[in-house]
Amino acid sequence: MQKPQVGLVGLGTMGAALALNIAEKGFPIAVWNRTTSVTHDFHAGAGDLAARIVPTDTLQALVAAMAGPRSIILMVPAGQPVDDQLAALAPLLQPEDLVIDAGNANFHDTNRRAAAGLPFGFMGIGVSGGEEGARHGPAIMAGGLPIHWQRMRKVFQAIAARAEDGTPCADHMGEGGAGHFVKAVHNGIEYADMQMIAEVYGVMRDGLGMSAAEIAPVFARWNEGVLRSYLVEISAAVAGAADPVKGGPLLDMIVDAAGQKGTGRWTAIEAQNLGTPIPVIEAAVMARNVSSRRGERAAGEALYGPGPERVEVALDDLEQALIAGKILCYAQGFAMMTAAAGEFGWALDMPRVARVWRAGCIIRSAMLNDMAEALAEDPGRNLMLAPFFADHLRRTLPALRRVVAAGALHGLGLPALSAGLAWFDLMRTARGTANMIQGQRDFFGLHGFQRIDGLDQPHGPWAKG
Ligand code: NDP
Numbered sequence: 001m002q003k004p005q006v007g008l009v010g011l012g013t014m015g016a017a018l019a020l021n022i023a024e025k026g027f028p029i030a031v032w033n034r035t036t037s038v039t040h041d042f043h044a045g046a047g048d049l050a051a052r053i054v055p056t057d058t059l060q061a062l063v064a065a066m067a068g069p070r071s072i073i074l075m076v077p078a079g080q081p082v083d084d085q086l087a088a089l090a091p092l093l094q095p096e097d098l099v100i101d102a103g104n105a106n107f108h109d110t111n112r113r114a115a116a117g118l119p120f121g122f123m124g125i126g127v128s129g130g131e132e133g134a135r136h137g138p139a140i141m142a143g144g145l146p147i148h149w150q151r152m153r154k155v156f157q158a159i160a161a162r163a164e165d166g167t168p169c170a171d172h173m174g175e176g177g178a179g180h181f182v183k184a185v186h187n188g189i190e191y192a193d194m195q196m197i198a199e200v201y202g203v204m205r206d207g208l209g210m211s212a213a214e215i216a217p218v219f220a221r222w223n224e225g226v227l228r229s230y231l232v233e234i235s236a237a238v239a240g241a242a243d244p245v246k247g248g249p250l251l252d253m254i255v256d257a258a259g260q261k262g263t264g265r266w267t268a269i270e271a272q273n274l275g276t277p278i279p280v281i282e283a284a285v286m287a288r289n290v291s292s293r294r295g296e297r298a299a300g301e302a303l304y305g306p307g308p309e310r311v312e313v314a315l316d317d318l319e320q321a322l323i324a325g326k327i328l329c330y331a332q333g334f335a336m337m338t339a340a341a342g343e344f345g346w347a348l349d350m351p352r353v354a355r356v357w358r359a360g361c362i363i364r365s366a367m368l369n370d371m372a373e374a375l376a377e378d379p380g381r382n383l384m385l386a387p388f389f390a391d392h393l394r395r396t397l398p399a400l401r402r403v404v405a406a407g408a409l410h411g412l413g414l415p416a417l418s419a420g421l422a423w424f425d426l427m428r429t430a431r432g433t434a435n436m437i438q439g440q441r442d443f444f445g446l447h448g449f450q451r452i453d454g455l456d457q458p459h460g461p462w463a464k465g
Contacts, residue, residue, distance in 0.1 A: 003067035004028035011042045015075030017134035023052040025158040030054040032062040059088055069096040078105045093120040098148055102127050107177030114176040123148045126183020128361035137161030139361035140170035143179030161360025169360045174346030182353055185333050188267030188281040190362045192329045195284035195416040197235050200318045207311035207412055212249035216240030222319050229365030258288040276339040279419035280329035287415050311410040320399030327392055328420035331383035351376040
């Protein structure tokens with residue numbers, strides 16, 4: 001076997017799956033893991049692929065086992081472990097070598113590392129799809145210099161998922177932290193998609209009194225239409241699963257406190273920094289935080305009464321509301337990326353982002369094809385103004401209003417769907433209400449305002465002297 005030019009550090013869940021995927025696609029690969037026994041167990045369990053994998057016991061041995069120019073993928077936890085590995089590799093590598101951080105780095109860290117003048121090339125890439133994706137086809141959002149993308153393109157596009165038209169879901173997003181930024185927005189949208197599905201599940205369960213077994217086929221049916229997506233598909237499977245311990249629906253046995261690794265929170269914080277509204281994602285992050293406050297929620301229910309009365313909502317309305325919420329959420333996410341591209345000087349190509357998300361990643365869905373087309377017509381235009389999605393929104397908005405109103409009247413919390421609707425209503429109102437805010441600001445702080453007739457008036461009559 002030729003000496004590998006590709007290497008990988010960190011044979012955890014993701015690294016092991018990615019290494020097998022790379023080897024399977026015909027690229028010899030050298031691997032190293034901090035705990036040596038993990039490396040050997042991994043190699044021993046690699047079956048036929050073991051012949052293309054070179055296990056090594058030290059970082060020095062990893063580098064020595066490879067032919068130059070080397071490309072070493074890091075799959076270790078984000079943060080200090082990445083900086084530690086970069087520092088450890090620095091004396092071992094040549095300027096033409098390349099290190100690729102494929103973990104979930106904060107894109108600010110990736111920007112910092114890319115600008116740090118490392119003695120080798122550096123790329124940060126976002127990898128989505130979990131272990132299954134890493135093994136059989138992830139979505140890859142690459143950041144870094146175009147020259148480095150060109151070098152790694154063959155490997156990344158070989159291991160990536162493929163959209164229905166055969167295009168690999170691996171592409172270059174832009175320089176520096178652009179890949180990790182797009183991955184963060186992906187994760188924020190993932191939070192929002194999941195939250196909106198959970199909200200309509202809640203209406204079915206608590207508002208319509210449906211059992212999990214009754215809810216499962218509803219999601220399965222929706223997955224045949226506009227909402228066709230991985231998350232709706234797995235929601236049907238989750239709702240339909242039986243509890244292997246006690247029988248009955250497993251969903252009813254799962255504690256209602258959602259975990260998180262924080263990437264949705266990063267997206268929400270960054271949106272605030274950029275001054276770009278992503279209220280559906282923010283609502284989803286908020287809802288996860290509220291979900292973990294089980295004691296307070298129980299005290300709240302004890303104080304304010306039991307669950308809501310039954311509510312009259314058509315299942316078709318729930319489907320339409322979910323379609324509308326999804327379009328509004330993505331419109332916000334793409335607008336945020338447009339804002340970030342301007343702020344960080346990235347040439348982010350929105351249709352390309354939509355196309356990379358079509359397969360392999362958690363938010364993959366049929367609708368992303370249409371989004372890619374609408375964004376290609378006019379990349380700078382908000383998605384809610386694209387004719388195709390405006391048609392969808394005109395059809396689905398009435399149902400979203402009915403669902404949000406029913407939730408408000410019957411005490412069913414629908415934060416993400418409500419946030420989407422409120423944002424939409426602000427965005428379709430030419431004459432808003434911030435004139436009152438400007439008046440208040442001038443009243444207490446003499447901040448000034450502009451008149452709609454263009455006349456010059458620095459302050460209102462409340463200003464003294
Ligand atoms: P695991 O916990 O399964 O594996 C972590 C790996 O990193 C192990 O090989 C571990 O080695 C190694 N490691 C940990 N700390 C250090 C260190 N300080 N120095 C060197 N090596 C270290 O994590 P995952 O595979 O799940 O995640 C890896 C990265 O991928 C993370 O950034 C994660 O956020 C990201 N990611 C994860 C996804 C997922 O679904 N799990 C999806 C997409 C991205 P050892 O065996 O010695 O402990």
